[in-house]
Amino acid sequence: MTELLRLDGVACIRGDRLVFEGLSLALGRGEALWLRGPNGAGKSSLIRLAAGLLRPAAGTVTRRERIALIDEAAALDTELPLRKALDFWARVDTVDGPAVTRAMDDMALASLAEVPVSMLSTGQRKRAAMARVIASCAPIWLLDEPANGMDDAAQARLVAGIAKHRANGGAVLLASHFALGISDLAEIDMGAFV
Template sequence: MTALLRLDRVACIRGDRLLFESLSLTLNRGDALWLRGPNGTGKSSLIRVAAGLLRAAAGTVERYERSALIDENAALDTELPLRRALDFWARIDTVDGHSVDRAIAEMALAPLAEVPVGMLSTGQRKRAAMVRVIASGAPIWLLDEPANGMDDAAQARLVAAIAKHRANGGAVLLASHFPLGLGDLAELDLGALA
């Protein structure tokens, strides 16, 4: 198996509170790991540590490939029409418009391409963030509550996109209160580490 992401004996402190310590995990091609546990146990913090947005208090984080992140913010300019906001990220990720088109179709957002991001619902913004992740071509997906606000049809599209990504050799680190119906999903209960 080819490792895409490895955390070795990682600790995370937020404020004065130790969220977890001595946490080790490896994501290989095709893997998906579901981070679960009550609010405040460090799911989002672990995602941010894996992304390199939050420094681990101890241990090492090694990313062997590019990663793409969804968190509580869609990171899309709310003033721009959806397609232009997505094209901004496509330029940063150096992907072509065809990748964006395919990802927009995959998440069924073509009818909303000219709608300003600020007018989209929470679920539509999550789908738009997922378009950004899919189009990026990054092998490592770091998904923090990606299904928030999504209806059943949108969640089914999300699950299909994750399955396709894994089948193509990608890996997923998923923080969620529920497993989304993904098959062959490893679990890490951060609440049990507290």
């Protein structure tokens, strides 16, 4: 198995508070790992460590491929129509236009292509953020509460997108309050590392 992401003995301190310590994990091609636990257990902090947005207080983080991240911000220009906002990220990620079209189709967003991002509902913005991740073609997906605000149909599309990504050799690190019905999902209880 080829490891795409590895964390060895990482610790996280936010402010003066130890959030977690001694945490190790590895994700290979086709694998998915669910970070579960109550609010404040460090799920989002671990996603940010894996993304390189936070430095670990101890331990190491190794990424062997590109990443795509969903967190609380959609990271889409709210003034642009949805398609143009997604095309901007496609250029940054050096992927072609058809990748954006496929991602929009996967998340049922084609009918919203000309709608400004600022006019999208919460669920539509989450689907748009997921389309950005899909279109990136990044092998490692870091998903922090990706289903928040999504209805059942959108969650089913999210789960299908994750399954397709894994089938194509991608890896997923998922922080969520629930497992979303994803098959063959390993898990870590973040509450055990404090």
